[in-house]
Structure formats: structure tokens, C-alpha cells
Amino acid sequence: MHIVLTCDFINKSIYFIKCENEGVVVSILDIKKYPEEVLLHKSEFVKEIKKQEKKLFDDMVETMISANGLGLAAPQIGESCQIFVVGLEDRIIKIANPKIIDVIGRETMPEGCLSIPDYSADIERFYGVVVQGVNEEGELIKIEAKGLLARIFQHEIDHLNGKLIINHKI
Numbered sequence: 269m270h271i272v273l274t275c276d277f278i279n280k281s282i283y284f285i286k287c288e289n290e291g292v293v294v295s296i297l298d299i300k301k302y303p304e305e306v307l308l309h310k311s312e313f314v315k316e317i318k319k320q321e322k323k324l325f326d327d328m329v330e331t332m333i334s335a336n337g338l339g340l341a342a343p344q345i346g347e348s349c350q351i352f353v354v355g356l357e358d359r360i361i362k363i364a365n366p367k368i369i370d371v372i373g374r375e376t377m378p379e380g381c382l383s384i385p386d387y388s389a390d391i392e393r394f395y396g397v398v399v400q401g402v403n404e405e406g407e408l409i410k411i412e413a414k415g416l417l418a419r420i421f422q423h424e425i426d427h428l429n430g431k432l433i434i435n436h437k438i
């Protein structure tokens with residue numbers, strides 16, 4: 269069942285899809301494409317994880333999965349706040365206010381972005397990072413990541429700083 273509604277927080281038309289079996293409502297959001305303004309600016313710090321932020325996390329996960337993405341940052345769905353989600357090997361990670369607190373090594377690999385269709389570029393990034401942030405329960409978390417997961421973290425954190433793969437320098 270598809271119903272088009274507007275939601276104050278998201279402030280745009282979105283599609284609500286009712287999952288009959290689970291009885292929950294998730295939203296597939298519209299992914300913003302370069303050069304939309306919201307992609308080009310630093311996002312705002314999230315002061316508290318409340319109901320709205322939890323819904324945003326869940327909607328972003330659904331949107332990421334439906335777009336076959338490995339990660340999605342809030343500016344990509346038009347919200348200028350420091351939130352991103354990652355989906356890799358059956359693991360879903362939701363982080364607000366992420367900060368890289370340690371790094372190791374370098375690696376160059378081709379990378380794409382849901383906001384820049386049909387484009388990929390070799391991007392040099394840190395091979396490993398330790399990211400600190402807040403989870404959907406509002407708890408402080410620290411995640412050590414290497415390889416692809418570390419790369420996705422850096423890509424999404426770049427989004428929160430208004431930085432895209434087309435203008436990338438490590």
C-alpha cells in the first residue's frame with residue numbers, strides 16, 4: 269500500500285509504505301543529487317536523539333537498502349544534520365555526530381555515490397579509522413573499522429562536511 273503524505277520534520281513529500289506483516293511504517297525518501305545545495309554544506313550537530321531522529325535513522329536505512337547503497341548520510345535525503353547509516357554484510361550501523369579519532373594507513377580504491385549517479389573515481393582514504401559518535405539510543409559509541417567499512421565511514425563523514433567524491437582530497 270502506498271500513500272503520499274507530508275511530514276513536518278522531513279518537510280517534503282515522501283512515500284510511506286506500510287509493511288503488512290510487521291505492522292510498522294517506514295519511509296523511502298527521495299535521494300538528493302549533486303549539485304543540490306544541501307549536499308554542499310556542513311551539517312548541524314544533533315543535540316539529542318529523540319523520536320524524530322530515530323525515525324530518520326530507520327527511514328534512512330530503508331532508503332539506503334532500496335537504493336542498493338552501502339551508506340547514506342542525512343544531507344543526501346535533504347536533512348542537514350550529522351547522521352549517517354551504513355549497511356554492510358548484514359550489519360546496520362546508525363551514528364550521529366561522528367568523529368574520526370584515530371587513523372591508520374592509506375588505500376586507494378574506486379568509489380561511487382548515490383548522489384552522483386554514473387560517476388566513480390579512485391579515492392585515497394585512510395585504511396583504518398576509529399569513529400566515535402552517538403547511537404540511536406543516545407549512547408556514546410566507538411567503532412574500529414578497516415578496509416571497506418572504514419572507507420564507507422569516511423565517505424559518509426565527508427557528506428556531513430559538505431564534501432563529495434568529485435572534489436576529494438584526503
Ligand SMILES: [Zn+2]
Nearest residue numbers: 380381382383
Ligand atoms: Zn555519497
